[in-house]
Amino acid sequence: NAGVTQTPKFQVLKTGQSMTLQCAQDMNHNSMYWYRQDPGMGLRLIYYSASEGTTDKGEVPNGYNVSRLNKREFSLRLESAAPSQTSVYFCASSEATASYEQYFGPGTRLTVT
Amino acid sequence: GENVEQHPSTLSVQEGDSAVIKCTYSDSASNYFPWYKQELGKGPQLIIDIRSNVGEKKDQRIAVTLNKTAKHFSLHITETQPEDSAVYFCAASYYSGYALNFGKGTSLLVTP
Numbered sequence: 001n002a003g004v005t006q007t008p009k010f011q012v013l014k015t016g017q018s019m020t021l022q023c024a025q026d027m028n029h030n031s032m033y034w035y036r037q038d039p040g041m042g043l044r045l046i047y048y049s050a051s052e053g054t055t056d057k058g059e060v061p062n063g064y065n066v067s068r069l070n071k072r073e074f075s076l077r078l079e080s081a082a083p084s085q086t087s088v089y090f091c092a093s094s095e096a097t098a099s100y101e102q103y104f105g106p107g108t109r110l111t112v113t
Numbered sequence: 114g115e116n117v118e119q120h121p122s123t124l125s126v127q128e129g130d131s132a133v134i135k136c137t138y139s140d141s142a143s144n145y146f147p148w149y150k151q152e153l154g155k156g157p158q159l160i161i162d163i164r165s166n167v168g169e170k171k172d173q174r175i176a177v178t179l180n181k182t183a184k185h186f187s188l189h190i191t192e193t194q195p196e197d198s199a200v201y202f203c204a205a206s207y208y209s210g211y212a213l214n215f216g217k218g219t220s221l222l223v224t225p
Contacts, residue, residue: 004156033212033213035215040122040217041217042119042202042215042216042217042218043157043202043213043215044215045212045213045214048212058212059114059212090156090157092156100145100147100162100164100206101147101159101162102147102159102213103159104149104156104157104158105156106154106155106156107154107155107156
């Protein structure tokens with residue numbers, strides 16, 4: 001049982017490049033989330049998916065798109081990366097019914113130059 | 114939307130002392146208040162949570178208290194140990210499975 005996995009662990013992009021961050025969970029959770037973490041800012045929600053087939057914007061969605069590919073996988077795409085998107089990105093999942101706890105992945109450290 | 118404020122931003126205590134971290138929230142509809150611990154290079158991990166029908170919850174050396182009238186909740190760590198050193202985040206949410214609104218974190222350092 002791996003929990004929540006994220007790939008890649010590290011990535012460096014040039015301004016304007018695109019990339020997709022991958023997230024998968026093996027806990028059969030309904031809800032999945034993408035957060036970004038910046039120094040002194042805590043964790044801010046980018047997008048979330050309450051259940052398979054649905055996605056909703058969070059606090060800071062501009063510049064990002066998401067896809068809930070199936071119940072296990074939730075990807076985050078940067079279409080045209082900007083230096084302001086340099087951050088650590090965390091994916092999380094939760095059951096949404098039986099338990100409130102959100103389980104976090106190990107994070108992806110992204111640098112945009 | 115919900116606004117969660119967390120204090121202090123840094124806290125240094127000696128091993129064996131107690132540590133208290135406080136959070137306030139703005140949305141009276143919030144009913145779930147978790148605390149997460151984040152160690153360096155890792156994702157946050159839930160350490161304790163409390164729901165709005167409970168005023169206090171304890172798990173060994175950690176406890177959380179909730180005052181719904183004043184809209185604040187606190188994390189208490191007793192008999193601190195060096196391995197308690199980490200960043201702690203409070204959060205609030207108003208229903209299960211949906212977005213958590215996080216505080217900005219408290220960096221706790223426990224010195225031997």
